[in-house]
Amino acid sequence: MSVEKLFVEPGARLSARAWTRGLAPSGRVALVSEAGAWRRFGPGVEKSLKRAGLKVHRHLLPSGEAAKSWDSVSDLLTSMLAAGLGRDCAIVALGGGSVTDAAGFAAAIYQRGIPWVSVPTTLLGQLDSGLGGKTGINLAGGKNLAGCFHRPNAVVCDPEVLASLPPRERVSGFGEALKYGLVFEPGIWALITGNWDALMAGDPALTGKVVERCAAWKRRIVDSDERETKGPRELLNFGHTLGHALESASGLGALRHGEAVIWGMRAALRLSHRCSGLKASFAAEADRFLATLPVPLPRRVDPRRLLELARRDKKARGGRARFVLLRAPGRPVTAFVSDREILRAVREIL
Numbered sequence: 001m002s003v004e005k006l007f008v009e010p011g012a013r014l015s016a017r018a019w020t021r022g023l024a025p026s027g028r029v030a031l032v033s034e035a036g037a038w039r040r041f042g043p044g045v046e047k048s049l050k051r052a053g054l055k056v057h058r059h060l061l062p063s064g065e066a067a068k069s070w071d072s073v074s075d076l077l078t079s080m081l082a083a084g085l086g087r088d089c090a091i092v093a094l095g096g097g098s099v100t101d102a103a104g105f106a107a108a109i110y111q112r113g114i115p116w117v118s119v120p121t122t123l124l125g126q127l128d129s130g131l132g133g134k135t136g137i138n139l140a141g142g143k144n145l146a147g148c149f150h151r152p153n154a155v156v157c158d159p160e161v162l163a164s165l166p167p168r169e170r171v172s173g174f175g176e177a178l179k180y181g182l183v184f185e186p187g188i189w190a191l192i193t194g195n196w197d198a199l200m201a202g203d204p205a206l207t208g209k210v211v212e213r214c215a216a217w218k219r220r221i222v223d224s225d226e227r228e229t230k231g232p233r234e235l236l237n238f239g240h241t242l243g244h245a246l247e248s249a250s251g252l253g254a255l256r257h258g259e260a261v262i263w264g265m266r267a268a269l270r271l272s273h274r275c276s277g278l279k280a281s282f283a284a285e286a287d288r289f290l291a292t293l294p295v296p297l298p299r300r301v302d303p304r305r306l307l308e309l310a311r312r313d314k315k316a317r318g319g320r321a322r323f324v325l326l327r328a329p330g331r332p333v334t335a336f337v338s339d340r341e342i343l344r345a346v347r348e349i350l
């Protein structure tokens with residue numbers, strides 16, 4: 001698979017000619033979005049695609065996690081077929097992670113695979129979920145359980161679109177960004193924690209810096225381990241073993257993805273201290289910051305259910321839960337963790 005081109009620039013969403021070059025030999029694209037992103041940015045992007053000489057078939061997915069279902073992907077594929085789109089078309093996905101995950105998955109399977117472009121409109125999307133080519137949907141048994149690796153041809157990160165993001169979506173995005181700080185580059189942690197108020201107020205230059213540094217890490221890691229078979233890509237999973245478990249256990253959509261990752265990182269910091277030698281002082285300091293973030297408390301979650309989900313996580317081996325932990329800031333490691341330690345950490349954070 002080829003590496004996606006990254007366009008990070010104010011107004012980039014309106015320069016479709018640049019990011020659709022050579023994309024669809026038929027000159028036809030499906031512009032896939034959902035109501036929230038469409039209302040704000042859809043008409044502008046559609047106009048820009050048309051100015052680039054493309055014929056556009058528009059399709060809206062349901063908003064949020066509901067986009068990531070068999071039914072909504074099936075509706076999209078059926079509408080593309082009805083519109084006469086062949087293998088020589090492409091998909092342009094405009095929206096948050098739920099749109100890019102579902103539309104990217106549709107691109108991976110439509111007529112055995114067509115090219116696509118990701119235009120992420122959330123902070124989480126721009127610094128993480130919109131790039132790397134993991135596409136997919138949820139099953140009743142949990143999140144992201146069906147999908148394909150299918151990298152987009154281009155990722156278009158336009159900082160202008162982030163101005164309208166509600167605070168909760170910002171927290172969710174910076175939650176995921178803080179992970180990059182803990183696992184790969186302590187400077188990202190310092191940049192975010194030292195400028196939290198400005199970032200929450202939407203400072204475009206600082207936000208752009210965070211997006212660029214995290215996106216660069218994501219690309220570097222994905223390039224070295226595209227299909228998560230060699231090790232490095234697993235490291236992006238710090239905070240996600242229990243994060244995903246919490247997301248599933250509290251009902252899809254109740255916690256934003258990055259919010260769940262913040263809870264998951266609080267547990268992973270404790271486990272890192274107990275199981276992989278992270279200094280107590282660092283674990284406590286990082287946890288103190290995470291504890292100040294305005295993240296809703298997951299309701300009605302049974303720690304035993306979280307344990308069960310952790311043991312079914314894709315990193316688990318032979319029914320034993322495996323976690324990404326830290327030996328030190330910027331020095332990740334994977335390790336098996338006992339049920340007792342998992343339950344203890346979960347009970348401490350909830």
Ligand SMILES: NC(=O)c1ccc[n+]([C@@H]2O[C@H](COP(=O)([O-])OP(=O)(O)OC[C@H]3O[C@@H](n4cnc5c(N)ncnc54)[C@H](O)[C@@H]3O)[C@@H](O)[C@H]2O)c1
Pocket residue numbers: 034035036037040063064065068095096097098099101121122123124125128129130131132133134135143144161162163164165166169172256257258
């Ligand atoms: N593929 C990956 O590698 C990967 C990585 C991390 C997360 N994800 C997935 O991403 C999904 C979450 O994505 P998300 O957090 O971007 O949420 P989302 O796509 O559900 O969007 C959240 C909300 O934000 C609104 N919105 C979108 N852009 C907006 C804007 N610019 N201004 C105002 N509102 C806007 C939407 O209408 C929606 O209501 C999860 O399903 C998660 O599993 C995937």
Ligand SMILES: [Zn+2]
Pocket residue numbers: 128176240257261
């Ligand atoms: Zn994530």
